[in-house]
Amino acid sequence: CRYFSVLMDGSTDSSVTEKELMYLLLVKADGSTVCRFFCMKSVDDASAPGIKRVLEQSFQGLGIADWKSKLVGVCVDGAAINLGIHRGLVALLREELPWLVG
Numbered sequence: 001c002r003y004f005s006v007l008m009d010g011s012t013d014s015s016v017t018e019k020e021l022m023y024l025l026l027v028k029a030d031g032s033t034v035c036r037f038f039c040m041k042s043v044d045d046a047s048a049p050g051i052k053r054v055l056e057q058s059f060q061g062l063g064i065a066d067w068k069s070k071l072v073g074v075c076v077d078g079a080a081i082n083l084g085i086h087r088g089l090v091a092l093l094r095e096e097l098p099w100l101v102g
Contacts (some may be wrong), residue, residue, distance in 0.1 A: 001026040005073030005101075006055065007035070009032065018043040020054055025073075046079050048089045073101040 007023040021040040039062075041054050059067040073091055076082035081102070082089045090102030 001028055001070065003027045003070050004073045006038070006071065007075040008051075008055070009077055010046065018046040020051060020095050022055070022058065024027075036077070046081070047092060048084065048087055048092055051081070052092050068097060072099065073095060076102070 001014070004027060005025040007025060008020055010020050012017055012018055019040055020043050023035055024031060024038045025035050027033050028065045039058050041058055043050055043054050053063070071093075074093060076089060080088060085091060090100065094100050
């Protein structure tokens, strides 16, 4: 794929474990898009840096080395942990990916 966005949301399961569910919205070479399940991961540290770490580990675990050059958007809910202007997930990702739409 040429580019993609990550759609993600967190939830706490019955064992009180934070989980992040992630989908990828892929843009193919012909401009068409497709949405695919990416992963569901347990989050040990439910802070913005902890969620960022899980996102990075998810790409690395699947051998997607060039993900930072192809990621153009992140779709998250409006919680401060995600959209906090200084230390939210999107702000942390924008430190490395200033073009990111979030």
